[in-house]
Amino acid sequence: MARMKFLCDSERCIECNGCVTACKNEHEVPWGVNRRRVVTLSDGVPGEKSISVACMHCSDAPCMAVCPVDCFYHTDQGVVLHDKDMCIGCGYCFYACPFGAPQYPQTGTFGMRGKMDKCTFCAGGPEIDHSEEEFKKYGRNRLAEGKLPICAEMCSTKALLGGDGDVVSEIFRERALKRGKGADVWGWGTAYGSAPAQQQDKAKEGKS
Amino acid sequence: MRFFLMAAFVLALLGCGDRDKVAVYKPGDYQGKSDAAPWNNKTYNGDKAKWEGDVRARGRLQDESRRIGG
Numbered sequence: 344m345a346r347m348k349f350l351c352d353s354e355r356c357i358e359c360n361g362c363v364t365a366c367k368n369e370h371e372v373p374w375g376v377n378r379r380r381v382v383t384l385s386d387g388v389p390g391e392k393s394i395s396v397a398c399m400h401c402s403d404a405p406c407m408a409v410c411p412v413d414c415f416y417h418t419d420q421g422v423v424l425h426d427k428d429m430c431i432g433c434g435y436c437f438y439a440c441p442f443g444a445p446q447y448p449q450t451g452t453f454g455m456r457g458k459m460d461k462c463t464f465c466a467g468g469p470e471i472d473h474s475e476e477e478f479k480k481y482g483r484n485r486l487a488e489g490k491l492p493i494c495a496e497m498c499s500t501k502a503l504l505g506g507d508g509d510v511v512s513e514i515f516r517e518r519a520l521k522r523g524k525g526a527d528v529w530g531w532g533t534a535y536g537s538a539p540a541q542q543q544d545k546a547k548e549g550k551s
Numbered sequence: 552m553r554f555f556l557m558a559a560f561v562l563a564l565l566g567c568g569d570r571d572k573v574a575v576y577k578p579g580d581y582q583g584k585s586d587a588a589p590w591n592n593k594t595y596n597g598d599k600a601k602w603e604g605d606v607r608a609r610g611r612l613q614d615e616s617r618r619i620g621g
Contacts, residue, residue: 344603416581419588426583469584472592487589489605495613506610514614521616 345508346402346421347464347486349495350515351394354528355502358383358393362494362503366397369465369493370482376446378462379494395494395503398423398444398462406436406445420486421508422464427480430458464505465492 358381366372366379379397400423407415407423414429415436436459437445448457467484470477477484485493495505504511522528589595590602611617 344606413582416583416586418586424586426581429583466589467586469586472587472589484589486606487592488594489602489609491606491609491613496609501613501615504613506613507607510607510610511613514611517614517616 344420347400347466347506348421348508348511349397349399349464349492350504350511351396352502352504352515352518353392353394354522355500356381356393356395357500357502359499361497361499362395365493365497366462369485370463371478372460372482373448373450375450376448376460378444378446378460395498396442396444397494398440398464399442400462400464405439405441409435409439411435416469418466420466422466422486424463424466424468424481425459425461426469427458427460432456432458434459462492465490 360381363377363379363381367377370378372378379395381393381395383391383393385391400421402421404415404417404423406425407413407417410425411433412429412431414426416424416426418424432447434445434447434456437443437447444461445459446461447459449455450457463481465483465485467473467477467487468481470480472484472487483493485491490496492505495503498504504514588599590599591597595602
């Protein structure tokens, strides 16, 4: 099996925040901590693009490299997890992460930083599977139930794909080939009745 | 009687023992608790192949064109 990966299709994401809500609900993530969020580029401008961002479970994770207490580990499935019992909440991983994935609950005095919390690819953590400790510290372990991350499974437009890297890339490749490019992506022919660009090209070739 | 006295002495000595409470960190090595593989639980009973098959099948369900047969 390949590594577990997320892939967000910016052509499909409608910025509904369903993935964010599903994640917060599934893992009962505390107030102020967002394991996943939707980022919109050129917001309000025609052609704006949105993508859902969380921990990308990097193969060569910078958070692992900078952690002074070495509390991160890679599972055999390529999921980056950490041991909250060891985390000292220093915030180095937050500075190192290019996606801003590590989050810190700030419930203590003077906004004191708590132990780091991040997307677990719904794979729990280093506690007994489905135990109360695992749920309290890391959230639900869906992967051990043979399920995929709730954010990807709940995505209404299937913009966010998650799971085995080979399967995800295969789905995206087929989708990209089918929808074409340019005006075809927006369904111009369906909306305005004209033939898609590829068919028009074929028609022109036929005439000449 | 002598045996019990010896045992009590040994137990009393054990009470004085103290383990190092400071974790030793080696750069690059994960020092935390070990985690079980996702198939090593009651649901899959160590059946890796079944787990992989289930996860792949679940992944393919994300392709709506296959679900609707389009």
